[in-house]
Amino acid sequence: MISLEDIQKLALLARLKLSPQEEESLQKDISNILDYVGQVSAVPMPEIKQDAGLWHNIMREDIPREGGVMLEKGPALIEAFPKSENGYNVVRKIIQKDE
Amino acid sequence: MDDLTKLTIAEAGKKMAAGELTAVDLARACLANIDARNQELNAYLEVFDDVVAQAEAADARRAAGESHPLLGIPLAIKDNILIEGRVSSASSKMLEHYIATYDATVIKKLKEAGAVFVGRTNMDEFALGGSTENSAFGPTKNPHDVARVAGGTSGGSAAAVSAGLCLGALGTDTGGSVRNPASFCGVAGLKGTYGRVSRSGVIAAVSSFDQVGPLAKTAEDTQIIFDTISGRDELDSTSIDPGLYAPHKPTKKVGVPRKLMEEGLDEDVRAAFETKLEALRAKGYEVVDIELPSLSFALATYYIINFAEVSANLARFDGVRYGLSAKGDSLLNDYAKSRAEGFGPETRRRIMLGTYVLSSGYYDAYYGRAGAAREALRQEFVDAFKNVDAVATPTMPTPAFAVGEKSDPLSMYLADIFTVTANLTGNPALSVPMGTVERGGKQLPVGLQLIAAHGDEATLFALGKEIQ
Numbered sequence: 068m069i070s071l072e073d074i075q076k077l078a079l080l081a082r083l084k085l086s087p088q089e090e091e092s093l094q095k096d097i098s099n100i101l102d103y104v105g106q107v108s109a110v111p112m113p114e115i116k117q118d119a120g121l122w123h124n125i126m127r128e129d130i131p132r133e134g135g136v137m138l139e140k141g142p143a144l145i146e147a148f149p150k151s152e153n154g155y156n157v158v159r160k161i162i163q164k165d166e
Numbered sequence: 167m168d169d170l171t172k173l174t175i176a177e178a179g180k181k182m183a184a185g186e187l188t189a190v191d192l193a194r195a196c197l198a199n200i201d202a203r204n205q206e207l208n209a210y211l212e213v214f215d216d217v218v219a220q221a222e223a224a225d226a227r228r229a230a231g232e233s234h235p236l237l238g239i240p241l242a243i244k245d246n247i248l249i250e251g252r253v254s255s256a257s258s259k260m261l262e263h264y265i266a267t268y269d270a271t272v273i274k275k276l277k278e279a280g281a282v283f284v285g286r287t288n289m290d291e292f293a294l295g296g297s298t299e300n301s302a303f304g305p306t307k308n309p310h311d312v313a314r315v316a317g318g319t320s321g322g323s324a325a326a327v328s329a330g331l332c333l334g335a336l337g338t339d340t341g342g343s344v345r346n347p348a349s350f351c352g353v354a355g356l357k358g359t360y361g362r363v364s365r366s367g368v369i370a371a372v373s374s375f376d377q378v379g380p381l382a383k384t385a386e387d388t389q390i391i392f393d394t395i396s397g398r399d400e401l402d403s404t405s406i407d408p409g410l411y412a413p414h415k416p417t418k419k420v421g422v423p424r425k426l427m428e429e430g431l432d433e434d435v436r437a438a439f440e441t442k443l444e445a446l447r448a449k450g451y452e453v454v455d456i457e458l459p460s461l462s463f464a465l466a467t468y469y470i471i472n473f474a475e476v477s478a479n480l481a482r483f484d485g486v487r488y489g490l491s492a493k494g495d496s497l498l499n500d501y502a503k504s505r506a507e508g509f510g511p512e513t514r515r516r517i518m519l520g521t522y523v524l525s526s527g528y529y530d531a532y533y534g535r536a537g538a539a540r541e542a543l544r545q546e547f548v549d550a551f552k553n554v555d556a557v558a559t560p561t562m563p564t565p566a567f568a569v570g571e572k573s574d575p576l577s578m579y580l581a582d583i584f585t586v587t588a589n590l591t592g593n594p595a596l597s598v599p600m601g602t603v604e605r606g607g608k609q610l611p612v613g614l615q616l617i618a619a620h621g622d623e624a625t626l627f628a629l630g631k632e633i634q
Contacts, residue, residue, distance in 0.1 A: 074518070081477065081521040082484070083514055084494075084502035093518060099576050100519060104466040107539050108531045115538045115545075121410055122361065125403040143267040149491030158486060159497050 068098045170195035171330030175387040178333060179235045182228065189228075189238025189282060192333065193221035196240045196284055199330045207307045209316070209325040211245055212253065213285035220282040227280050235390045237280035242326040242335035245286040246293055246369040247378065249273050256369045257301040258291045260489045260508030270367025271402065272336060272378050272395040279394050284332045287322030291510045293340050293371040294476065295319050296578050297567070298347070300512045305569055308350060311608040314566040317347030320381065324351040327381050334382035334391055340371045341468055342561075342585025344379040345597035345615055349561035352599050352611025354630065355381045356388040359621050360592035361406035363392075364399035372475040373404075375468075375589040385598055385630025392623065411621030414551060420446055420616075420629070421456035421554035430583065431563045434603040435612050439560045442600045442614050442633050446558075449632050456550055456557065460543040461587065467543070468586035469579055470523050470536035476513075477520025483508060515575060544591040551619035556629055559584040561597040561613035565605055584615055593617050596626040598634045 074094050078085045085093070141154075150157040170192055173181070181187040197217060204210050214220075217240070224238035243249060246256040248266035250273075255261040269277065276283075290300035298306040298321025306321040308314040309329040316325040320337025324347030327335050337344040339357035348355025357379045365376055380391035399405045422443070427436070443453050485491035485504030492503040509517070523532035550557065561584060572578045588595035600614035614633060618625040 069522075077518050077521045077525075078502075080525070081517045082481075082498070082501040082505050083509075083517060084499065084506040085514070089511075089514075093515060096515060096575055097519060097522065099574075100469070100579075101522070103576055103579075104470050104523075104532065107463050107466045107470065107535045115541045117537065117541050122404070122406055127400050127403075140267050143265065147264065147267070147488035149485060149488070156487065159500060161497050 069094060069101065169330060171199055171333065173333065174383050175235065175239050175333050175390050176384070178239060179237075182238055183233060189221035189224040190218060192238065193217050193240050193282055193284070196330070196332055200284075203309070203329050204331060206312055207309060207316075207325050207329060208288055208304050209306050209322045209329065209331055210242065210285040211255070211257065211288050211303055211322070214252070214283060217282060217284055224280045224282055232280065234279040234394075236276065236394055238282060239334060240282045240284045240332045241276065242284050242287045242323050242332040243273070244320050244323050244335070244337050245289050246338060247273060247336055248367040248369070249283060249286075252286070254286065254369065256292045257289045257303055258508065258510065258513070259302045260483050261369075262302070262490070264488055266367075268367060271364035271399045273367065275395050284326075287320070287326055287335065289322055290319035291513050292369065292476070292480065293319040293338055293343055293376075294512050294516055296342070296346055296581055297572065298322060299569065300510055302510055307569070308566045310352065310610055311566070311606070314568050314610070315350065317350030317562070317566060319343040320355075321347045323381050324348050324353055324355065327351070327353045327383065334380060334387055336391070336395070337379055337381050338368060338371070339377050339379045339589065340375045341472065341582050341589050344381060345561050345585050345595060345613065346582070348381055348597040349613030350566035350611070352602070353381055353383055354385050354388050354596065354598045354634070355379060356392055356596045356623070356626065357588060357594060358392060358396060358623055359406070359411070359594045361404050361410075362396045362408065362594070362623070364397070364402040364405045366399055366401035370479040372472050373479060374471065374475060385596060385627050385634055388596070389623075389627045408621060411619070414555065414619040414622040414625060416625075417553060417555055418450060419452045419454050419554045421454055421550060421557045423458050423461060423557065423559065424455045425457065426461050426583070427559065430580070431560065432565070432603070435560050435564060438601040438603060438612055439614060443558065445633065446629075454554065456554060458543070458546050458550060460539060460546050463539055464543060464587050464590060465579065465583055467536045467539040468582070468590055470532050471540065471590075473516050473520035474524050474533050475520070477517045477524065480509070480513065480517055512575065540590050543587065547587075547591045547593055548620075555618065555625050557617040559615050560600075561585065561615040565603050565610035565612050588617050593620055594623045594626055596630050598630045600633065
């Protein structure tokens with residue numbers, strides 16, 4: 068069974084704030100699910116050569132788009148910001164003075 | 167005919183071309199059914215307010231000389247496919263108020279064809295689930311028995327087609343999300359070969375599995391939609407030309423992986439399946455047993471890759487540029503709080519599992535191993551289609567289950583046993599109705615799934631028409 072500390076560490080890595088109850092229920096669910104999917108590591112498997120497949124390294128020509136195509140979308144994109152000011156996205160200040 | 171919504175897309179198209187019917191008639195018929203049933207079914211999260219106006223525009227285009235099999239046909243669109251200027255929420259609190267800033271390529275193509283968009287349909291949040299119970303906006307009910315689920319994750323689209331709230335619909339299929347609800351609701355649903363349909367403008371769940379697919383009453387109707395939305399798109403570098411794969415050499419044989427069907431399959435579902443196999447034999451097909459040894463760990467392989475890609479794809483939702491944004495006491499807690507409040511329980515669970523299987527200590531044991539198993543399975547399928555035209559199974563091992571019945575997440579995952587394979591290998595797969603079974607005095611539909619060689623949707627449509 069996965070430990071509660073591991074659940075907390077995963078939540079930190081996944082940027083999820085979990086309640087203590089959810090940590091406990093996830094500990095149980097995740098252990099069950101990992102037990103099930105873990106069967107892949109127990110199955111003997113011949114050496115598999117994985118190539119890139121028929122369709123790979125797909126490029127497109129670097130052609131400038133018609134002027135203003137994206138700028139037209141500007142207002143709609145700004146509208147989607149959680150908080151905006153004068154057309155800028157307002158985000159948290161992350162550089163702070165050492166105290 | 168009393169109810170115009172009972173028409174197939176092919177029939178309605180012919181009637182409109184002959185001037186016996188208008189797009190406005192069809193739109194109004196759908197809207198009347200929506201008024202009568204949508205509240206109970208919860209198939210649509212939103213019915214657009216300009217449906218009749220869109221239909222009038224389609225009629226005007228026809229009057230001006232245009233024609234297309236989808237011109238004026240009312241379609242439902244799954245809530246994870248972007249339509250410019252409309253909300254696209256993926257049935258999540260995270261995107262509840264998100265307004266799309268561009269059209270998905272499939273939407274662009276449907277607009278060019280003149281289809282009418284009726285509304286956006288309910289789904290499992292971010293296409294994670296198998297019953298549409300994981301929607302942040304309540305489950306979709308099955309039109310055949312409203313105590314039961316519609317299937318998922320495209321449950322709203324399937325229920326809308328089944329109940330005559332549209333004539334066809336778009337869903338997306340990550341591990342069976344078009345075929346599973348098609349089976350539960352008694353309609354046809356197709357997942358094309360990986361890459362045949364552009365994913366540009368589709369909210370990503372598992373990028374190496376996701377395909378947009380049509381739902382409609384018949385295999386023929388799914389073909390009409392598929393022919394319209396498929397094609398190489400420079401906005402999706404995984405999209406392919408139809409000619410990428412060598413043409414399949416017909417064998418007149420259908421393979422059945424009997425070993426996979428030994429357990430967990432309801433007996434009356436098995437009987438319905440055998441009846442359809444008999445019908446195929448009567449049409450001159452040979453039904454043969456096939457061995458696909460890697461199938462035994464397909465589900466485990468599927469879920470490892472699902473968790474991994476989901477955790478990576480959903481990392482973009484951080485409350486900074488769009489979507490739900492909650493304030494914590496630090497930047498880190500802004501993220502953690504936004505994501506905790508925006509994502510539902512199943513989504514959080516899969517993000518956690520994905521983070522686990524991708525973590526450095528476990529990467530090789532899970533994700534690395536799953537990649538090798540996936541390739542082994544793909545090669546088995548390539549070999550299998552040298553001997554058979556299609557692989558047939560029931561789409562789902564049971565008919566629709568009751569709302570709330572599968573509360574344990576693992577039991578929900580195990581119901582996907584027959585559908586996930588085609589996503590792992592990239593093969594096209596079609597579910598068509600194969601009759602009904604009785605549960606609690608109600609007749610519930612069940613579906614038959616056909617998987618064909620890469621690029622060979624033609625065989626699926628041909629066989630699907632034979633069976634239905």
